[in-house]
Amino acid sequence: MSGLSLRRLRAMLVKESWQILRDPSTMLIAFVLPVILLLIFGYALNLDTGRTRIGLSLQDGGEAAASLAGDFRHSPWFSVVEVGDVPHLKDDLVAGTIRGIVVIPQDFSRMAARGGGDIQVITDGSLPNNAAFIAAYAEGVRQSWTAARAGHPASPPPLSLTLRYWFNPGSVSRFFLVPGAIAIVMTMIGSLLTALVLAREWERGTMEAILATPLGMGELLLTKVVPYYGLGLGATALCTLVSLLLFGVPFRGSVLALFLIASCYLFCALGQGLMISALARSQYVASQIALLAAFLPSLLLSGFIYEIASAPRWVQWITLIVPARYLIPSLQTVFLAGDDWGQFLPDMGKMLLFGAVFFLVTRWRMRRRVA
Amino acid sequence: MMRWLAFLTRCRAMIVKEMWAVLRDPRARIILIAPPIMQLVLFASAATLEVRNVDIGVLDLDHGPAAHEVLGQMAGSPNIRVLVPLASYEALARAIDRRQVLCAVILPEGLSRDVAARHPASAGAVCDGRRSNSAQIMGGYLSQIVGQAGLALRGVEARAGGQNGLPGGQSTVRHMFNPNLDFLLFVLPALVATVASISALSVAGQSVARERELGSFDQLMVAPLRLSEILIGKMAPPLIVGLVNATLYLLVITMLFGEPLRGSLISYYLATFFFLTANIGLGMTVSSLAQTQQQAFLGIFLVAVPVNLLSGFAAPVDNMPLALRIIAQADPQKHMVVLMEGLFLKAMPMMAVLANVWPLMAISAVTLTVSTLLFRSRME
Incomplete structure (x- = not known):
C-alpha cells in the first residue's frame, strides 16, 4: 500500500459525504433531533415545581379552620381539587389524581384561639421531590396564616442564609440543560451513527471491498470519520444558535473554545463509534452497544443531571471511563462562566486520550479481521 | 375447525422463524437480556436527586461562637463530605470557578456580635450556578443548617416537625408509600x-x-x-x-x-x-x-x-x-x-x-x- 494520496482521500471523502447527505435518517438525527431535544428541555423538563394538586380534609367547622382552608385555596403553590374525608382522599392519592392531603383537624379553631393549631400533611411519597415540596410549602402556608392572625409578621429567625448563584443568578434550569443537550447530540452522531454505518459495511461485505482498494488503514478511518465530524460540528452549532436565540441562554466564552472542546469530544466519540462497529459487526448489536455504552452513560453518568459525588463509590469509578463526564463541565463553563483554559485543557487532554485509545483498538481489531 | 388449525400452524411457523431471526446471533442473545438488567441496576444506583458527599468551602471572617456553631452543624451533615477552609474572597472565587466546591459559605465579620445582640443576623453563601440543579438542592440544605445553628445559639431546640421552632402550632407530616x-x-x-x-x-x-x-x-x-x-x-x-x-x-x-x-x-x-x-x-x-x-x-x-x-x-x-x-x-x-x-x-x-x-x-x-x-x- 502506497502512502497518503490526497486525490484518493478526496474522492473517498466526497463519496462518504454523499452517502450521508442522501440518507434522510442521518439528517433527521443531525438536525431534527437537536431541535426536539432542546424544545423538550426548554419547555417540558421543568424541575421547578409549579402548582401541586392536593386534597383538603376540613374536619373543623370553626371560623379559623375556614380561614386557613381559604389560604390553601388561594395559595399560588397548591390547587385544591378535592375536598372530603381522609379515607376517600387516600384513594385519590393511590390513583395519583392528587399528590398530597392537608388535614385541618377537629379542634383546630379551638387550639388556634389559644395561639396553637396543628395541621396534618399527608403526601404521596412515591414522588419524593414533590412530597418534600408539599410538606415544606404547606407548613409555610400555615405559618404565614398564624402570623397574619396574630397581627404581626412572623419574627425573623435568629440566623439566616443569603444565597447567591454565580453564573446563573435566577437558577434557570434551561441554562444547565442546554450543555447536556449538546452532549447527547454529539454522542448520537459520533458514536451511534458511526457505529451503525460501519457495522452495515461489515454486514454487507462492502468493508472487505474497500479494504481491497489501495486505500491505507489510516486513510480509510479518516474518510469514514471526517464527514461525521463535520456533521457533529454542524449539529453543535445548530444547538448553540437555537439555545441562544430561542431560550436566551448566555454564551460567555469564546467560539474558539467551544469549537476546540466539541472537536476533542467528537474525536473521542467517533473513536468509540468506530470501535463499537469493529467489535460488533452487526447493526443490531452495534446499536445496542452504542446505546448502552455511549448514549445512556452520557445522559445519566456524566454529572449532567445527577451529581456524581452522590452516587455509590462503584458507580463513581465507572463514571471515570465515561467520556461525556469530561465534556459537561467544560460546556457548562464555556456557556455560563467564560473561557477558563485551566479547566478546559486537562479535560480536553483526557478526551483526546480516550479517543486515541479507541482508535488504536479499532485499528488493531480491523487488522486482525482482515488478516 | 380445520381453518383455525391451519391458522395456528402457520402462526407457529412464523413465530418460530421470527424468534430464530432474533436469537440466532449469540451476541444478540446476550444483548437482549444482559443490558436491560445492567441498565436497571446501574442507573438505579446512579440516579439520585439527593446531593451527598459534596465539598463545601468556608470563608470564616467571624471566628466567634456563631461561626463555631455553624461549622459544627455543617461538619455533622451527611450531605457534606469535606469543609474546605478558604482564606479570602479570591480563594473562594477560584474554588468555585475550578469546581473544587459546589457552594461556599461566608461567615461575615461581626456575625457572633449580631447574634448575641439578638439582631437578625445573616450569613452568605455562593453556589455554582452552572450546576444549578445540585446547587439549588445544596442551597436548601445549607439554609436549613444555618437556621438550625441560629436556633441552637438562642437556646431554642428545633421542634420536631416544625420548620423553625417558633410557637403557634405545627404541621405533622406523613409521607405515605415511602416514609x-x-x-x-x-x-x-x-x-x-x-x-x-x-x-x-x-x-x-x-x-x-x-x-x-x-x-x-x-x-x-x-x-x-x-x-x-x-x-x-x-x-x-x-x-x-x-x-x-x-x-x-x-x-x-x-x-x-x-x-x-x-x-x-x-x-x-x-x-x-x-x-x-x-x-x-x-x-x-x-x-x-x-x-x-x-x-x-x-x-x-x-x-x-x-x-x-x-x-x-x-x-x-x-x-x-x-x-x-x-x-x-x-x-x-x-x-x-x-x-x-x-x-x-x-x-x-x-x-x-x-x-x-x-x-x-x-x-x-x-x-x-x-x-x-x-x-x-x-x-x-
Whole structure:
C-alpha cells in the first residue's frame, strides 16, 4: 500500500459525504433531533415545581379552620381539587389524581384561639421531590396564616442564609440543560451513527471491498470519520444558535473554545463509534452497544443531571471511563462562566486520550479481521 | 375447525422463524437480556436527586461562637463530605470557578456580635450556578443548617416537625408509600418502564426493516401467509423477550433491592403486556416507514427520546405546560410509570390499574393499526 494520496482521500471523502447527505435518517438525527431535544428541555423538563394538586380534609367547622382552608385555596403553590374525608382522599392519592392531603383537624379553631393549631400533611411519597415540596410549602402556608392572625409578621429567625448563584443568578434550569443537550447530540452522531454505518459495511461485505482498494488503514478511518465530524460540528452549532436565540441562554466564552472542546469530544466519540462497529459487526448489536455504552452513560453518568459525588463509590469509578463526564463541565463553563483554559485543557487532554485509545483498538481489531 | 388449525400452524411457523431471526446471533442473545438488567441496576444506583458527599468551602471572617456553631452543624451533615477552609474572597472565587466546591459559605465579620445582640443576623453563601440543579438542592440544605445553628445559639431546640421552632402550632407530616422519601424507591419502578420500552422498541424496530434490507421481504410477500399471520409472527419476539425481561426486573427489584411488589402479580403482567404491545406498535410503525435498518434504528431513537422525557420520570408531568400534558397522554411510558409506581409502592387496586391500562390498550390499538396499514401498503 502506497502512502497518503490526497486525490484518493478526496474522492473517498466526497463519496462518504454523499452517502450521508442522501440518507434522510442521518439528517433527521443531525438536525431534527437537536431541535426536539432542546424544545423538550426548554419547555417540558421543568424541575421547578409549579402548582401541586392536593386534597383538603376540613374536619373543623370553626371560623379559623375556614380561614386557613381559604389560604390553601388561594395559595399560588397548591390547587385544591378535592375536598372530603381522609379515607376517600387516600384513594385519590393511590390513583395519583392528587399528590398530597392537608388535614385541618377537629379542634383546630379551638387550639388556634389559644395561639396553637396543628395541621396534618399527608403526601404521596412515591414522588419524593414533590412530597418534600408539599410538606415544606404547606407548613409555610400555615405559618404565614398564624402570623397574619396574630397581627404581626412572623419574627425573623435568629440566623439566616443569603444565597447567591454565580453564573446563573435566577437558577434557570434551561441554562444547565442546554450543555447536556449538546452532549447527547454529539454522542448520537459520533458514536451511534458511526457505529451503525460501519457495522452495515461489515454486514454487507462492502468493508472487505474497500479494504481491497489501495486505500491505507489510516486513510480509510479518516474518510469514514471526517464527514461525521463535520456533521457533529454542524449539529453543535445548530444547538448553540437555537439555545441562544430561542431560550436566551448566555454564551460567555469564546467560539474558539467551544469549537476546540466539541472537536476533542467528537474525536473521542467517533473513536468509540468506530470501535463499537469493529467489535460488533452487526447493526443490531452495534446499536445496542452504542446505546448502552455511549448514549445512556452520557445522559445519566456524566454529572449532567445527577451529581456524581452522590452516587455509590462503584458507580463513581465507572463514571471515570465515561467520556461525556469530561465534556459537561467544560460546556457548562464555556456557556455560563467564560473561557477558563485551566479547566478546559486537562479535560480536553483526557478526551483526546480516550479517543486515541479507541482508535488504536479499532485499528488493531480491523487488522486482525482482515488478516 | 380445520381453518383455525391451519391458522395456528402457520402462526407457529412464523413465530418460530421470527424468534430464530432474533436469537440466532449469540451476541444478540446476550444483548437482549444482559443490558436491560445492567441498565436497571446501574442507573438505579446512579440516579439520585439527593446531593451527598459534596465539598463545601468556608470563608470564616467571624471566628466567634456563631461561626463555631455553624461549622459544627455543617461538619455533622451527611450531605457534606469535606469543609474546605478558604482564606479570602479570591480563594473562594477560584474554588468555585475550578469546581473544587459546589457552594461556599461566608461567615461575615461581626456575625457572633449580631447574634448575641439578638439582631437578625445573616450569613452568605455562593453556589455554582452552572450546576444549578445540585446547587439549588445544596442551597436548601445549607439554609436549613444555618437556621438550625441560629436556633441552637438562642437556646431554642428545633421542634420536631416544625420548620423553625417558633410557637403557634405545627404541621405533622406523613409521607405515605415511602416514609423516608428514598429516591431509589421512586427510580426503580420508573426504570422498569424506561428499560422495557427501549428493549421492545429496538427489537420491534428491526422487524420489517431488516427483511427489506436483506431482500427477504419479497419472499415473505409470496409466502402462503396472511397479513395477520405475518404480523403476529413479527410481534412475538419483542413480546416474549419483553415478558421474560419483565420477570427478571421483578426478581432483581424484589431480591436485590429488597423492594416488594405491593400490587398483584396479575396487574403487573397485565400492565406490562399492554405496555409492550403499545411499544411494539410504535416500533413496527417506524420499521415499516424505514428503508434500511439504519433508518429504523435512528427513527426508533427519534421516537424513544421524547417518549422517555415526557414520561414523568425526568420531571413531573404536572409541571409541564398544558399542550405537553395533553401530548403526554399519548405517551405509553407516562401511563406505565404511573402503573409501576402504583404497583410497587402504593398497592394499587385493580380498578385504578384498569384506569391506567385502558389508555395503553387504546395506544396499542392505534399504533398496531397504523403499522398494519403501512405494512400492507408496502406489500402492494
